[in-house]
């Protein structure tokens with residue numbers, strides 16, 4: 196499938212090292228808002244909407260994580276960026292892993308949050324894609340957002356939960372289904388040892404979607420990778436533990452505060 200011209204927002208000082216942020220399935224570039232103020236003090240921050248999400252065009256038919264990585268390369272080329280630190284959560288982390296394994300010359304440091312090299316459950320992903328196509332992502336939103344935050348956090352932050360539920364429901368149905376296919380078919384287990392970028396893997400201790408075992412497997416497969424577990428946190432750990440995650444990213448990318 197040809198690359199898609201994804202929607203991106205670029206902030207931070209021109210000429211500074213670039214950090215590229217890649218969102219979770221069902222979210223948009225807005226999910227990184229808690230990290231942006233600190234990151235833009237030291238970095239040129241490029242956030243984009245994964246295809247079929249937010250303001251990015253949706254593909255027709257199933258995508259692969261290779262397609263998602265191609266979108267990132269096209270974006271970097273469009274912005275004339277040779278190399279970037281890549282930070283991705285969930286499907287964004289899968290995109291970062293594939294990019295770092297396949298195009299190591301384009302990835303400086305890598306941070307992968309709440310992600311997987313082999314999500315498994317292809318039938319469940321096929322079912323989810325079918326629901327998105329036949330009933331719309333609104334039919335999935337309640338169940339999906341229920342895995343994004345711990346119950347205590349969700350109870351204390353009802354407006355955020357409502358906003359994120361709305362973001363899932365606003366996804367393009369075909370685009371979301373297309374990305375479900377990419378997740379369900381993914382198996383990067385034999386590619387992890389090709390990753391040479393210094394890598395930080397962050398796990399949400401209470402993540403019911405991609406639990407800590409997935410992060411442990413990623414970290415075990417990448418030479419020298421560091422593994423950090425944040426708690427309490429479910430799947431969207433950067434929103435539930437913003438300070439902890441921001442500090443860990445700054446320490447890993449070289450922008451300590």
Ligand SMILES: O=C(O)CC1=CCC(=O)O1
Nearest residue numbers: 219220285286339378404
């Ligand atoms: O939506 C979920 O259930 C969790 C998830 C898996 C891949 C991704 O990006 O989100």
